[in-house]
Amino acid sequence: MGRFRRESHVFRTRDVLREDYQPESLEERGEKLDEYATALQPIIDGNQPDNIFLYGPTGVGKTAATHQLLTELRSDAQAYDDIDVQLVELNCTGLTSSYQVASNLVNEFRNPDHQLTSVEVDRDPIPETGYPQKRLMRELRKDLESVGGTIAIVLDEIDHIGSDDDILYELPRARKTYDLDAKLGIIGISNDYSFRDQLGARVIDTLCEEEITFPPYDATQLTAILEKRAEQAFHDDVETTAAVRLAAAYAARDRGSARQALDILRKAGDLAKREASENTGGAVAVDEAHVEEANQLVEQQQVLEGIRSLTQHAKLTLLTICAIEAREESPERTRVIHDEYQQVALANGYDPLKRRRIHDHLSNLDLNGILSQVDVSNGRGNKNYYELDISLESVFQVFEETASELEVQPIREHAVRKGLV
DNA sequence: GATCCACAGGAAATAGTGGCTT
DNA sequence: AAGCCACTATTTCCTGTGGATC
Numbered sequence A: 001m002g003r004f005r006r007e008s009h010v011f012r013t014r015d016v017l018r019e020d021y022q023p024e025s026l027e028e029r030g031e032k033l034d035e036y037a038t039a040l041q042p043i044i045d046g047n048q049p050d051n052i053f054l055y056g057p058t059g060v061g062k063t064a065a066t067h068q069l070l071t072e073l074r075s076d077a078q079a080y081d082d083i084d085v086q087l088v089e090l091n092c093t094g095l096t097s098s099y100q101v102a103s104n105l106v107n108e109f110r111n112p113d114h115q116l117t118s119v120e121v122d123r124d125p126i127p128e129t130g131y132p133q134k135r136l137m138r139e140l141r142k143d144l145e146s147v148g149g150t151i152a153i154v155l156d157e158i159d160h161i162g163s164d165d166d167i168l169y170e171l172p173r174a175r176k177t178y179d180l181d182a183k184l185g186i187i188g189i190s191n192d193y194s195f196r197d198q199l200g201a202r203v204i205d206t207l208c209e210e211e212i213t214f215p216p217y218d219a220t221q222l223t224a225i226l227e228k229r230a231e232q233a234f235h236d237d238v239e240t241t242a243a244v245r246l247a248a249a250y251a252a253r254d255r256g257s258a259r260q261a262l263d264i265l266r267k268a269g270d271l272a273k274r275e276a277s278e279n280t281g282g283a284v285a286v287d288e289a290h291v292e293e294a295n296q297l298v299e300q301q302q303v304l305e306g307i308r309s310l311t312q313h314a315k316l317t318l319l320t321i322c323a324i325e326a327r328e329e330s331p332e333r334t335r336v337i338h339d340e341y342q343q344v345a346l347a348n349g350y351d352p353l354k355r356r357r358i359h360d361h362l363s364n365l366d367l368n369g370i371l372s373q374v375d376v377s378n379g380r381g382n383k384n385y386y387e388l389d390i391s392l393e394s395v396f397q398v399f400e401e402t403a404s405e406l407e408v409q410p411i412r413e414h415a416v417r418k419g420l421v
Numbered sequence B: 001g002a003t004c005c006a007c008a009g010g011a012a013a014t015a016g017t018g019g020c021t022t
Numbered sequence C: 001a002a003g004c005c006a007c008t009a010t011t012t013c014c015t016g017t018g019g020a021t022c
Helices: A030-044 A062-077 A098-110 A133-147 A166-177 A201-207 A219-233 A241-254 A258-278 A288-308 A312-326 A334-347 A355-367 A392-401 A409-417
Strands: A052-055 A085-091 A150-156 A183-190 A210-213 A371-375 A384-388
Touching: A030 A052, A030 A062, A030 A210, A052 A062, A062 A085, A062 A150, A062 A183, A085 A098, A098 A133, A098 A166, A133 A166, A166 A183, A166 A201, A219 A241, A219 A258, A241 A258, A241 A288, A258 A288, A288 A392, A312 A334, A312 A355, A312 A384, A312 A392, A312 A409, A334 A355, A334 A384, A355 A371, A355 A384, A392 A409
Parallel strands: A052 A183, A052 A210, A085 A150, A150 A183
Antiparallel strands: A371 A384
16 A cells, blocks of 8 residues: 555645636626726727736735736737737746846747747847846847737736836836837736835836726635635535635735635645545544644744745844743844844854844844834833744744754753743 | 934945856 | 956945933
């Protein structure tokens, strides 16, 4: 008997609950789809498209809506010979400058998988760094020219480029500047409401001709979405009603993200499955306990992922906080944290960084939800104080499993003695 | 109430890395 | 190989703020 066996107790098609699964039609977003479609209408009419800016938190259907509508748009456009719609999509995750967006965009144009229909673009991809900026823009212009027709450029997660918004200024007016025949429509997608305000006024005017906001899903909507998916994902005799409701509630309370809700439900299904294969027989159900555990696992996983990707000094900073936490002295002010950090760094064989930098690391860790800033304004001054926002246990766990070669044990032992772990 | 101090966080400078062009 | 070019992490310098002090 092998270790792996195909079991079919719980899932029918588990993939339906995965993030990359694209349902035939987006649930619970009817109005938004209409609004969005209206904004795209000029393309079909053969007019210069409006630039569109979408915003809303992660997992509320922005990207899914875009995929769905553009696919429809493209196939509907084939009915008319006088329009030739080309789509270029770029996920800007990890791209932090206009330069990088531009170079990736060029490579997107040159990506042969993309079957841009009028394929005159078959130049070699360009390097992501090394070219002077002017040269890069020249390449981009050439590509736009040779693709021609109506070009819809989707820039997903555009907020990652931060304050360097030159490309967002250039792109919408490329048609004028370069005297292009092609019609350009930019669709920017952002997770961050405040991103819009960071943009220069000149960019907002052009980029945000049409703005569509995707609000978070509420518990009712999430329940409806999950019910639909659960029906496909699980076998008919698997009871999931309670689980669905709870998973929806968790996700709604947190960020209103469908992705998160699906993650929880999928994980809960995995747990139920494991349980089912342990004690064979009996009715199978994904119940509330499964969801509860799954919720914690999902949360934990996100945090762990966050910790793994930290730089050494960020880890040292985190370790310092742990040491303070282990002595039950948290929250503590940055000044004191830095003092102690210096010792921690030296003890681990690193040159300590200056205070300003630790400052940044701390607020970064805060942003990642690993630490939280506490306002200690009870009487005395209200400087920034930091404390750990997750369990000591889970931090130690990552440190140990990633073999980061940091001195964790003494701190852990201290915490154990204090009964904190 | 004027002055002082600690701190948060912005801006610019610097160092080190690695790719491209000639 | 020299001279650009861009990127990231970090340091240096600096300003505004709000409580603390006299």
